Amino acid sequence: MKEVGDGIIRLTFALPLGIDHVHCYALRAASGAWTIVDTGLGVDDAGERWQTALQALDAPVERIVVTHFHPDHVGAASVLANLTGASVYQGTIDFAQCERAWGSGRSAERLAEHMRKHGLPAEETDALRMESDALASLVHYVPNPEPLEPGDRIDRWEVIHLPGHADGHLCLLHEGILIAGDALLAGISPNVGLYPEARPDPLGDYLDSLARIVELAPRIAYAGHRETIDDPPGRARELLAHHRERLEQTRAALRRAPRSAYDVSLGLFPEPLGPPLRRFALAESCAHLEYLALRNDISRLAADGVVTYANAL
Ligand SMILES: [Zn+2]
Secondary structure: OEEEEOOEEEEEEEOOOOOOEEEEEEEEOOOOOEEEEOOOOOOOOHHHHHHHHHHHOOOOEEEEEEOOOOHHHHOOHHHHHHHHOOEEEEEHHHHHHHHHHHOOOOOHHHHHHHHHHOOOOHHHHHHHHHHHHHHHOOOOOOOOOEEEOOOOEEOOEEEEEOOOOOOOOEEEEEOOEEEEEOOOOOOOOOOOOOOOOOOOOHHHHHHHHHHHHHHHOOOEEEEOOOOOEOOHHHHHHHHHHHHHHHHHHHHHHOOOOOEEHHHHHHHHOOOOOOHHHHHHHHHHHHHHHHHHHHOOOEEEEEEOOEEEEEEOO
16 A cells, blocks of 8 residues: 555555456544545455555545446455445445346346447357456445445545546546546556447547646546556547547448457457457457447448448548
């Protein structure tokens, strides 16, 4: 744990995922108690890890805020709530999606079908189902969080909706300090993927969120992974440029013939990737292709159950 700002403590937990750590934050509330933002993955020893972290804090935890429903952020929410007795606050859009993704109506099949429709080979959809079940066992969200809406206040922090990485992704802003979750990351581009039962244009959402960050112009951003961001508007502009370039490459990939999103993703992400990262690459390529298709820059064609995309001309 590290004091990264005035009344802001960063708590870092190891992750057994594609990324090896996640940062949660403790924010000093007006009462002197702490607000915790994000909870880490609900691994077997999440309780012990949090117990150690809580012992190092000099005051009780007053509330817990979840930025978004991904396993490394919401996973240990109920564990932490039980340890502290604090209420969990989660966005209403995000909580609805959290229940669809991890609740009793969860269906790895739906995700597998979505990926298959976009060209993922059949042998890889089996691995997807298994990994998705394994991941779900590490998610312990609370069933009845206090709802959060954009514009609400958490102590002195304003709740800001910055969708794209997740539909209901929330951040906290106060006097130029952004608690960013995964809406903005240093060194890596937050995954922006098209998923079933989610908003249809995640990249459009994300580009708007990046423009919003430029406009809000926070002076520092504390993110869910990697280093603190000293120039958030500058980083947002870099990511805007990155996605504009990616959109050009996506258009160019369709020059010769219609292609599935999976095919396109192999060209856009040529490095060797394990199955989970390959699926992130596919979901991200889908987001770029759909962004273009929704603006009639390219066309979406469905044949033999697999969606392909073609140049509009
Ligand atoms: Zn994350």
